[in-house]
Amino acid sequence: MHSRSRFNSRMARSVFSVLAVSAAMFLSSGPQARAEDSTDPIKLTLHDWTGQLITTHIMGEVLKKAGYSVDYVQADYLAQFAGLETGDLDVAMEMWETTGRDAMDAAVATGKVENLGENGMQAIEEWWYPDYMTEKCPGLPNWEALKDPKCAEAFATAETYPKGRYLGGPVTWGGFDDERVEALGLPFEVVHAGTDAALFAELESAYERKAPILLWIYAPHWAPVKFKGHWIEFPKYEKACYTDPSWGINPDALYDCAKPRGPIWKVGWSGVKDKWPGAYKAIKAFRLDNDEMGQLIVKADLEGQKVDDVVAEWMAANEARWSEWIKK
């Protein structure tokens, strides 16, 4: 329906565009992008986690519906800024406040990269434990329960005993967990997983055996959906906690609080605005929330559906929403 109405409005403008549009409809069965937009493909980056693949493909499909040409390029999450700065890559759909903020700010500061706003999801990153650990350490999820040596022992392994073992994210994620343990005086040792795959491999293994584990988990992700568990409740994050030592429980240390929660951003090459003004508006308008994303991820990762199918299903069910994004 939508494409038909656009077709009519175009026909009034010029014979040439009618020809162009009908050719485009014949070949790719989609309408043509605006006249001022470039016909070059818009390059969207893909990373290696499912949620990001879904977000990016939804954006890509929507842009295709608007008549744009889209290319998906696989790129490393942080190394991609090299490409975004030069315009080799155009848009990255998920830059997490919690892990990508520094790199994003640095890139935006060069003037070659633009922050395209929030994509609607809120990133949560925090210490997490499976449900069955509640018995062994009854004070949880309050963080002060972790100070109890008995509780720490329940989380210990041979290498860390008598301290508890906390499995942190890859060093590259930052997160200040070593500092947090120090600042809050927790009897825990931080072990860093090298990749996120390793992180969840350990969780899966421990969960199968109902073995103790305390680790860094983030959402939206399939793990907190598949496994029952809870986030540790640290003192609530405030900006001062990370900048002013006197803030919080420990007057001499930073990071004596929870991790910041924050939006997931869209970023792009700063040339996108002029090269594809219509697409630029559509990308800025894109919104998805955590629940919706969580369900999509579960479909793909736990129920084994293909990402393309999950995206197609979403596109069919939400036509009203995405046609709003590409409305002229």
Place this chain on the structure above:
Amino acid sequence: MSARSHFQPLAPAREGSPSRGNSASLIAWGVAIAAFLLLWRFGAEALKWTFDYPKSWQIPLARWIGDAMKWLVNQASFGLFTFTDLTRFIASIIDLPYKLALSLLSTGFLSGQGSSAVQILPPLSWIAVIAIVTMMGLHAGGRRLALIVGLCFGFLAVFGQWQSAMVTLASILVAVPLSVVAGLLLGIAAYRWPRFEKALTPVLDLMQTIPVFAYLVPILFLFGFGPTAAVVATLIYAMPPMTRISTLSLHSVPSEIHDLGKMIGCTRRQMTWRVLVPSAKDSLMVGVNQVIMLSLNMVIIASMIGAGGLGFDVLAALRRLDIGAGLESGLAIVALAVALDRLSQAYAERAGAPGTTGIVGGSFVARNPYTLAALAIVLLTGLAGLALPFVQTYPESLRLSTGSFWSNVVAWINVNFFDTFEAIKNAVLLNVLVPFKRFLGGLPWLGVTGLLAFAGYRLGGIRLALVVSILAFLIAATGQWEKATITVYLCGISVMLAMLIGIPIGILAAERERLWSWVRVIIDTLQTLPSFVYLMPAVMLFRVGDFTAMIAVVAYSIVPAIRYTVHGLTKVDPRLIEAGRAMGCTPWQILTKIKLKLALPEIMLGLNQTIMFALSMLVITALVGTRDLGQEVYIALTKADTGRGLVAGLAVAFIAIIADRLISAGAARTKARLGLA
């Protein structure tokens, strides 16, 4: 015991004269070690700077490299065009054959760009590709080979890996010829101008030993994001063996052939291309083979910077812990490697065999039966594919998959045997790994540098001593010492373990043809299966940590340990073994007193390669959370910090070069002593 007494009288007689030298060397070693111990034991307080290299003395190499890189990317100019223009131009040239290969194998020929592109011609159908490679197998090596190659490609189709595999194959098809040609040209240049060779050798050393992650960022800046950058990275990584082998094989062309060329009045160019290169063809094909294997090794890393294909599938599957899917994609890489490896080897043998080239008689059809048959199949399946989709792409309903089988296997092992594994792991960790790590970490850098210099001096003279000590000093001076000790600890333990397991397997396999053919399949798989595939199950069973990293390093670096042992043992002169038997040696004596002794130089070369393999795995082990130089390189990659990455990468290269030079010198001495040189 009797064995010893039997051979005892011989030993002093043979080593009579060097024995005095030995005692002098013993004294010198004693003095050196005593000095080292004194420094280690008592230096901690008085000479603190010998333990922790002072920050204020550090060479800010990382910053220099970073600044140089910025200048290169943003400002460097040749007047008419900038340096970046040049590299981008090169990238666009490489992109042409890549696009062609990709169109042919995967996307089809398109008009337009991105998603609005329209397919004009479909890609080669799966049937056509399988038919072509099978016929190549038939052509090069007969029915057996055709079967192997056909099965390998069939595996790709049946297990649903076709699309990705063709993307990977396209980049391999571009990277391999480029590496071969570039490597050959450099090799010839090095052969012609010895000065150039001198300058080139250290560069090649660095290209082979710096972890790829370290130079990915500058490559991305210069060549842009995407498959082209991945091809360039592959080129850098896979080319050095080709260059080395080219130079070596040109040098070993018999002088008679050289003289013949001169006699018939060849020009320099004719001499190179018509005489030398063709007669060295045999060993040059060994280089080609190496290039193919190394290019496939790069598949995973290349996928991180936009090459896509099988590497991306492996990473994505393991990210959602789908072990079965990861394994299938990983095995698809192995299948590609095996097919390409066997094909290239068969062509090498054909090229070496006399009388296969230059058949002039017969019609065009009779001369080119395979080419014509292949063309016919391409046309037929292409046309049929337009009407019948299953001819064009392998039907989805006929695909096989192991599904969740492998995940369930790992889960079962995990639930039932975790405690056993945990006990073993803890015992090894607490009794071996941790003490060794502490020991190495507590050594003074100055003492270690001195000791290395001394070892260099004893083994290879003052030059070697200088090289070794300067490199060791540079590691300390750039602030990498602590991470370097962790690197040495992890690699050292893994190499020891790999040798302990690999040499006995090699000894067993060397004498049993059947066993060896099985072992070969296994080590080929280990070499090309992306280690990420078995790293994740290892994490599930052994948790994140050094032990898991060690397993991955051992699994990969055991390959040369086995291969070189077998190679060395089978090369031993059978007459010597016969002589030993005639003297009444038991099999055990033959093995230990004759075979192993004579194979020692080869085994030491194997040790050398084992160390190189272990070091090259560092980057992968960084993915399970080690804290060594590999991790440093990885962090630098994700922060796009060129300087930091290259400095850590150089430190890895320095460790590799130190080990290589010392072991090579040692091997050369042993060879000389055994009269093999």
